[in-house]
Amino acid sequence: MSTTIAAPDHGPAPASGKNSWKTTLAPYARPDVRKSGLDLLTSVVPYIAGFVAMYLLLDVSYLLTLLVAIPTAGFLLRTYIVFHDCAHGNFMPTKRGNQIVGVFTALLVYTPFSAWRHSHAMHHASAGDLDRRGDGDVPTMTVAEWNAASRWKRFEYRATRSPWVMFTIGPFVALVIQPRIWKSSDRKRIQNSVKLTNVALILGVAALCVVMGPVAYLAVQVPLVLLAGGAGIWLFFVQHQYEDAYWENSDSWDYADAALQGSSYLKLPKVLQFFSGNIGLHHVHHLSAKVPNYHLQAAHDSSEIFQNVPVLTLREGLRSMRLKLWCEDRKRLVTWREAEGFAPAAA
DSSP, X not given: OOOOOSOOSOOOOOHHHHHHHHHHHGGGSSOOHHHHHHHHHTTHHHHHHHHHHHHHHTTTOHHHHHHHHHHHHHHHHHHXXXXXXXXXXXXXXXXXXXXHHHHHHHHHTTOOHHHHHHHHHHHHHHTTBGGGTTSSSOOOEEHHHHHHOOHHHHHHHHHHHOHHHHTTTHHHIIXXXXXXXXXXXXXXXXXXXXXXXXXHHHHHHHHHHHHHOHHHHHHHHHHHHHHHHHHHHHHHHHTTOSTTOOOBOTTTOOHHHHHHHHXXXXXXXXXXXXXXXXXXXXXXXXXXXXXXXXXXXXXHXXXXXXXXXXXXXXXXXXXXXXXXXXXXXXXEEEOHHHHHTOOXXXX
């Protein structure tokens, strides 16, 4: 059954959208210090308070600790959005302000600020480009690549696309393990970002283990990583992984089309939209990364260019997890079953 979304074709965006979107979004691409402050008060502050409450409840009931973990993980996810906006330089009015808030929130979400900022900028510059996959995006193979892949490559890819792996091991890999690693080929600045963050986290975790005890620390931290990390992985997945997503080769790839047709508008219930920091309005974010999270909804509502973007409901977003490979002939993502039964289109 096909996922129901708007704008199923990949035709060019309206001329007005291509020619005037920068002007249209300019009023929203400005930080508002008061709203940024409110974001911090409704993300970082309640996250820290929730963390402390979970620790104090350990002596009462671990079930209560786990119940408090649910909203606390939501605030951790919201903190990640603040970090994300700082990486784009849109959260605070100055570069220094974004750096300070960004580095602080980066430590809360276990991520090296400068290294992630670089990787994420690459993702924005190449999202939907078949010839530039692999920089900060969800690994995506084409049907042809899958058919030509080795047994090990298929096993590895199946694991990365399996919900069982994504929502159990995935959060720990994405938040705890992967951000700790750097490549020898990385620029010195990127390597230093990872190394210094690792040192800061080792010291911070060690201090918490001394204060709380290592068992108590893990009892609090593990469910938060699992819940917030799992939610983050799913959000990142559905932002570009839905049936009629946009993938083109570099010679026909277009930035505006990739943003408007290759980034979903995930319409979540208001409470989930709050905890996810409006990141479901991903089409606006990819068209202009300078729009802070608290202006995304207003920006979407302001212009006709956003009225025909792909829309996913919560249910459709969950169903998109079954999609595995990009079919270049059909111009859509397909399931394993569809890929196995696929016959190339007649010339």
